[in-house]
Amino acid sequence: MxxxxxxxxxxxxxxxxxxxxxxxxxxxxxxxxxxxxxxxxxxxxxxxxxxxxxxxxxxxxxxxxxxxxxxxxxxxxxxxxxxxxxxxxxxxxxxxxxxxxxxxxxxxxxxxxxxxxxxxxxxxxxxxxxxxxxxxxxxxxxxxxxxxxxxxxxxxxxxxxxxxxxxxxxxxxxxxxxxxxxxxxRKEVDGFLLNRIFAAISKEAQWLLEMGVATVEDIDRACVYGAGHPMGPFRLMDLTGIDLTYDIGMSHFYASGDREDLPTPSVVKKVTEGKLGQKTGEGWYSYKD
Ligand SMILES: NC(=O)c1ccc[n+]([C@@H]2O[C@H](COP(=O)([O-])OP(=O)(O)OC[C@H]3O[C@@H](n4cnc5c(N)ncnc54)[C@H](O)[C@@H]3O)[C@@H](O)[C@H]2O)c1
CATH class of the missing domain: 3.40.50.720 (NAD(P)-binding Rossmann-like Domain)
Incomplete structure (x- = not known):
């Protein structure tokens, strides 16, 4: 064609x-x-x-x-x-x-x-x-x-x-x-280029949150004001859907068997609560207004 x-x-x-x-x-x-x-x-x-x-x-x-x-x-x-x-x-x-x-x-x-x-x-x-x-x-x-x-x-x-x-x-x-x-x-690799790069950043951000090192807002601020990203990893997850982060984590886990690939507890909680991001009106941030 x-x-x-x-x-x-x-x-x-x-x-x-x-x-x-x-x-x-x-x-x-x-x-x-x-x-x-x-x-x-x-x-x-x-x-x-x-x-x-x-x-x-x-x-x-x-x-x-x-x-x-x-x-x-x-x-x-x-x-x-x-x-x-x-x-x-x-x-x-x-x-x-x-x-x-x-x-x-x-x-x-x-x-x-x-x-x-x-x-x-x-x-x-x-x-x-x-x-x-x-x-x-x-x-x-x-x-x-x-x-x-x-x-x-x-x-x-x-x-x-x-x-x-x-x-x-x-x-x-x-x-x-x-x-x-x-x-x-030119070669097949799961996640291709940009998602692989951003997944690494996002996963690190999720664990920093999990460890109580900083809030969602401050981690996002660090990426926006320090690295020049248009939005931080949590805001980005709200845009793309937290269920997508969950699905990708699960499929990585099924492929690798590595527990480190599992979605983090906070991601699982958001999905269980149906707080999937912008599309449901709430995720890491609220969009009700
Ligand atoms: N959300 C993102 O930021 C993003 C970015 C790039 C790529 N993607 C990819 O794009 C795809 C879609 O993601 P999304 O966020 O738009 O999902 P979504 O949940 O918003 O939309 C998926 C749609 O598919 C429909 N659907 C399910 N089964 C169907 C069928 N048998 N026939 C026709 N429609 C059917 C659902 O009703 C739903 O409306 C996924 O593979 C995702 O990985 C998503």
Missing amino acids: KIEEIKTVAVVGAGNMGHQIALQCALSGFTTVAIDVNPEVLAKAQQFCDSYLPQRVAKGKLSEEAAQKARSLISFSSDMKEAVKDADLVIEAVLERLDLKRKIFADLDKFAPPRAILATNSSYIVSSRIADVTGRMSQVCNVHFFNPALVMKLVEVVQGPHVSDETAQCMLDFCHKIGKMPVHV
């Missing part, structure tokens, strides 16, 4: 990441469908588009014509089979669960055209752990966006050993075409 052949994009999972990835594709001229099993998530994604585009126009960041065009290019669906049938590229952005992703890729392989590239937005899972359920391994790769996907420029394109050069190049070209800055990760 060459970039010129990509006209239609399907994004599976319209949650935190998926709805913004889909809108970015529509804003870049691709016919795009955002798919989710949860009707409330789909309604929220649609509402977001309907408020975001006029806001950008009002701020002078987008022309009225471009906003209308993007809105006409994006649609929403709960029927994955129907929605991916004409897709040239499918980007999966469902929960970070390997079994779920494998099930979805097996279905996508049946429902999407044989030419289509199937990409996963997973934060940590390399595509070779998913691709073998399909009959098109050379067209299955990681295309990893950052949160919020409409704002963050970086996208990691990960080329595992099964991924063809043509697929990797097409995804790098696609990222440029949607206004992103891709990096080509």
